[in-house]
Amino acid sequence: MTQSSLFSSGSQLAPFVISSGLLRLSWNAIISLETVIDSKQGVKLSYKVHSVPFHGKDLKIIVFETQDHDVKVDLISFNDIKKKKFIDFEFLCTERNPVFSVNKDVFSLLHENHQILVQLKDEITSSTQLIVTGSGLAGSVASLFTIYLLDTNGSGKNRPLCITFGSPLIGDKKLQESISRSSTWNSCFLNVVSHNDPLPRLFITNKTTSYMPFGTFLLVSDEGSTSSENSEFILELLVALSSTNVQNQGFQSAEYGNIVESLFRKVICKNLTSQAENINLSDSLLASISLQLLALGLAPLIQESNISKKLKTLEVKFIMDKRTLFDPSRKLNVLKKDMAQLEWYKKKTKNQGIGYYDSFRNMYSHFDLDVIGFQKNLTKYWEKMVEEAEMKPQKEGSQFRTRWLYAGTNYRRMVEPLVIAEYYRDKGQDYVNKKRSKHLKKLENWLNEGNERTRDSLNKTNKHNVESILTLDSCFWAHVEEAIIACKEFKELNNEKAKNKLDEFEKYVYNLLKNYAVSPEIFLSGSSYIKWWNEYKAIKGSSYDSTLSSFMSKSENYKEYAEGTFDFL
Structure with a gap:
């Protein structure tokens, strides 16, 4: 599909969002005292809990209000937040994003009222249909409180929905990335912004900002409205509004009441028809972006090629990223055939008396060349899988890793020997420390950090099926190669370090054998x-005696090991 056939649907999505009625319910709760069932006063912050009927069920609406309406640009990092012994946001951290920042004043309001907010959180269950809302700075607090809820209520059917009206942005790009990594979390935030309201653009100065929007934004003007969840696109629109509406400092938050009612009465944007006649329709994406600029009263900017091209570039990237979203389940089903091909290869080379590690290392036949493609496909997939896991918030990432632990462990034990074979074929040394890839280390860490029951299940070996197992230590062949190098060093230099390596390797091998943790292919x-x-054996001499030499001295012991009938003392 060409870029000219892409479409930005913000102008069509906005009426859909408005028609749900949730904006009216939220704003009415902000200004109403009639449905209040609970309220609490804290430090410069209070909240009211409303109960209203919605589609035959009780809907709870939590409304935040602030007594102090000033907010500064300063951010506070999560490292500094932890120093205050506040760890409630730790679940948002990812391996790729261990630190993020939030607005310091908004966090202070949450922190100073932590006790009453913990009580409020404890009253919210997974079955609660909930909206969290607020206007201006109170909306920013509502957003931060909703993030606080995501740790326990961020999955399942009844996730909280945060609706803000004219609220400042609350965090940096790292926070936006943490929220946006989970599509379910990102969908929990709806931010209503008037083109006349300077507060949502408060931290956007001279087209530079450390802040980044997240969630869905509904941008409204007298001409119409548009909606988007593309954070870069929204930021650019906020910058554009900032450059053209800096004079609107007299805007009052109460005006959102009239805006909501006006929006609800409209089904389509008005007064756009005549202006839209001059839009070039040959590029559907550029045309739809122009319609959104018209809806926000930014008609003069349509003729500015720089803003139009930039918005188009941002929207193309966003659309394409969504289309190419990594789907682990679908791709794994496709890649199972590559694993099946490697299983077949393993059996074939075993029947040839060499084993798949050494067959691939020496490239004996065209079958060895075919394996390269299967290996690359699987490696590319699991590199992406590990990257996905690293970018997921802690709790979700942990669940993700557990779900894929078996497949990842099986892949590592099957494919890493091929990586090692290639490395030592090219005269490499010290694979474990110098060459082992990050994703293979991570997959092993998943197993070691997993719950004990799962870990024991994947590491448990039954000597009666040892014939079919993959060697549990996927770096086994790297240790073999290093032991061969140590033999050479010892013979040439009588090196004490090489001798110690060989002694350690002997103990390592015998321990694997004793636990039936190594494939009989060796x-x-x-x-x-x-x-x-x-x-x-040549180095040690014919008189050398050890548990391993005793086992290795008789070929019938190998057969008994493969059958699972050899008894180690």
Whole structure:
């Protein structure tokens, strides 16, 4: 699909958002005392809880109000928040985004009223149909409180919906990324902004800002309205409004009442028809962006190529990113055939008496070349999977990792030996410290950090099925290669360090064997392990005696191991 056939649907989505009636309910709750069932006064902050009928059910609306309406531009980082022993936002942190920042004044209001807000949070259950709302600075507090709720109420059917009216932005790009990584979280925020209201643009100065919007924005003017969840697009529109409406300092938040009622009465934007006649319709995306600029009273900017092109670029990127969103379940089903191909390859090479590690290392046949494609497909997928997990907020990321632990562990144990084979084929050394990729380390960490029951299940071996297992330590062959290098160093230099490495490797191998944690393929005549053993045995001499040498001295022991009938002392 070409860019000229793309479309930005903000002008069509806005009436849909308005027609739900939720804006009217929220604003009426802000100004009404009739449906109040509970209220609480805190430090420069209060809240009212309303109960109203909505589609046959009780809808709770929490309205925040602030006594102090001044807010400064200063941000406070999560590192400084933690120093105040406030860790309620820690669930938002991701491995990629360990630190974010929020507006210092808004956080202070939340922090100073923490006790009453904890009580309020405890009264909210997963079955509560809930709107959290506020106007101006109180709306910013409502947004921060809603983020606070996401830790326990951010999934499931009845997620909270935060509706703000003319509120300042509350956090930086890192916060926006943490919220936006979960589409369900991002959908919990709806921000209504009048083109005449300077407060939402308070922290946007000279087209630069550390702040970033998140959630859905409904931008309204006398001419119409538009809606978007594209944070970069929204920021650019706020910048544009800032440059043309700086004189509107007399705007009062109470005007949102008239705006909401006016919006509700309109089904489509008015007075756009004649102005839209001059819009070039050959580019549907540019035309739809122009309609949104018209709806916000920004008609003069339509002729400015820079703003139009920038908005188009931002919208194209947003649309394409959504289309190419990584879908782990769908892609894994496709990639299962690549794992099946590797399983087939493993069996075939075993029947040839060499094993899949050494067959791939030495590239004996065209089948070895075919494996390269399967390996690359799987590696690309799991690199992306690990990246996704790192970018998810802690709680969601933990659930995500647990869900994919079995498949990720199976992939690592199957594919990492191929990576190691390629590395040592190219004369590499010290794979574990110098070459091992981040995503393989992370997959191993997932297993080690997983719950004990899952970890034990994936590490448990049954000696009666040892014939079919993948070696539990996916770096086993790297240790074999290093032991072969150590044999060479010891023979050439009589190196004490090499001797210690060989002693440690012997203990390591025997421990794996004793626990039936290594595949019997290592005993195939063409394997690198047998190559190491022959070199090691020559170094130690015929009189050398150890638990491993005793086991390795008889070929029938290999057969008993493969059958699961050898008893280690």
